[in-house]
Each structure stands twice: as structure tokens, then as C-alpha cells.
Amino acid sequence: xxxxxxxxxxxxxxxxxxxxxxxxxxxxxxxxxxxxxxxxxxxxxxxxxxxxxxxxxxxxxxxxxxxxxxxxxxxxxxxxxxxxxxxxxxxxxxxxxxxxxxxxxxxxxxxxxx
Amino acid sequence: xxxxxxxxxxxxxxxxxxxxxxxxxxxxxxxxxxxxxxxxxxxxxxxxxxxxxxxxxxxxxxxxxxxxxxxxxxxxxxxxxxxxxxxxxxxxxxxxxxxxxxxxxxxxxxxxxxx
Numbered sequence: 001x002x003x004x005x006x007x008x009x010x011x012x013x014x015x016x017x018x019x020x021x022x023x024x025x026x027x028x029x030x031x032x033x034x035x036x037x038x039x040x041x042x043x044x045x046x047x048x049x050x051x052x053x054x055x056x057x058x059x060x061x062x063x064x065x066x067x068x069x070x071x072x073x074x075x076x077x078x079x080x081x082x083x084x085x086x087x088x089x090x091x092x093x094x095x096x097x098x099x100x101x102x103x104x105x106x107x108x109x110x111x112x113x114x
Numbered sequence: 115x116x117x118x119x120x121x122x123x124x125x126x127x128x129x130x131x132x133x134x135x136x137x138x139x140x141x142x143x144x145x146x147x148x149x150x151x152x153x154x155x156x157x158x159x160x161x162x163x164x165x166x167x168x169x170x171x172x173x174x175x176x177x178x179x180x181x182x183x184x185x186x187x188x189x190x191x192x193x194x195x196x197x198x199x200x201x202x203x204x205x206x207x208x209x210x211x212x213x214x215x216x217x218x219x220x221x222x223x224x225x226x227x228x229x
Contacts, residue, residue, distance in 0.1 A: 034217070042223075
């Protein structure tokens with residue numbers, strides 16, 4: 001089955017700095033890679049996703065990059081704000097033929113200090 | 115639009131007691147998932163339903179866990195008897211088969227503590 005490794009496990013930045021979280025996956029057939037943000041006491045919330053037919057996707061201060069050859073994808077947050085503090089999870093799955101459900105990484109706790 | 119609704123939000127029980135969690139998915143979503151999230155870990159799939167049918171329950175500990183999704187809408191996850199190691203957050207999620215990709219929407223979770 002799929003195995004998703006995520007690092008770092010914790011990340012502390014100053015407000016306004018950039019934050020990068022990296023994930024690797026093992027199943028070369030995986031083609032869908034979402035990122036979830038989980039605030040304390042709440043369920044994970046989808047913030048951005050990318051499919052294997054593109055290398056990069058941006059949404060305001062958030063971007064995700066994908067390197068299919070290396071089986072590696074990353075989340076980039078620019079101009080971080082205290083409200084970005086949360087646990088972030090990457091995940092991977094197969095859409096379409098050979099569909100598989102999401103396999104999650106272990107999460108990164110991001111702390112943005114004012 | 116209402117999100118995924120779960121109850122109860124918090125439950126403390128003694129070991130060997132039964133417990134049940136309820137989930138109401140987003141209206142129109144025919145795929146429903148139960149995940150378990152241990153402290154400091156990512157969610158792990160327990161069971162996935164397509165309408166009423168459990169299509170992936172390979173990670174569900176069937177000796178003590180059971181789930182049902184009557185009429186293809188609400189779902190219940192039961193643990194009987196509970197063990198100390200079952201302490202976790204139980205997340206329900208749903209998605210629409212017709213939605214782009216595999217977008218899964220999570221509820222806020224049911225926090226279980228077994229003492």
C-alpha cells in the first residue's frame with residue numbers, strides 16, 4: 001500500500017516568513033495530493049490539492065509543488081500569519097482506475113509567532 | 115450548506131463498555147468514511163461506504179468494531195467492548211462521487227477517552 005512520509009514534524013516561524021512542508025510518497029500510481037489544515041479541536045479542512053498532470057498550483061499565499069519523478073510534493077506558505085498556526089497534513093491517493101482512499105502523513109505542527 | 119455532523123463530540127467511558135458514534139454526511143454525498151486519528155498522527159481509514167455498501171473495511175478491527183449505513187445516508191460506528199487503546203478521535207468524512215478529484219470533507223470528530 002501507499003506510504004506517505006512528512007517532515008518536519010514541527011515548524012516555528014516568525015510572522016511574515018515563509019514556511020515549507022515536504023512529503024514523499026511510495027506508490028508511483030498515486031495521482032492526487034491534497035493538503036489539509038487541522039486546527040485544535042476541529043476536523044481536517046482541505047486547503048489546496050494538486051494532481052499529477054501539473055507541477056505547481058497556487059492559491060493566494062499557498063502553493064503546492066509536485067515532482068512525480070522523485071515522488072515528492074511540498075506545501076509553501078508565504079507571508080505567514082498567526083492564524084496559519086495549525087497542524088498540516090499531506091495525503092496521497094489514486095483517482096480513477098485502481099481507486100484508493102487517502103493515505104495521510106503524520107502531520108506538521110506549524111507555529112507562527114507574532 | 116451544512117457540513118459533516120458528528121455526535122457526540124466528546125465521550126469518556128470505562129474499558130469494556132460499549133460506545134457508538136453517529137455521522138450525518140453532507141447532503142448528496144454518497145461516499146462516507148470513518149477515520150481514526152491517534153494523538154500526533156494523521157487520520158487512518160477504518161471503513162468506506164459507497165451508498166449502503168461497505169467497499170473498504172480492511173482496516174476495521176472487526177472483533178470489536180462495527181459500522182452501518184442504513185439507507186445510504188447517516189452512519190453509526192460502534193465499539194464493543196472498548197479498550198484503552200481505542201482512545202482517539204473518530205472522524206467521519208464524506209465526498210461526492212461526481213466531485214472533481216477525491217475531495218473529502220471531514221466532520222469535527224468524536225473524541226473518545228477510555229479509562
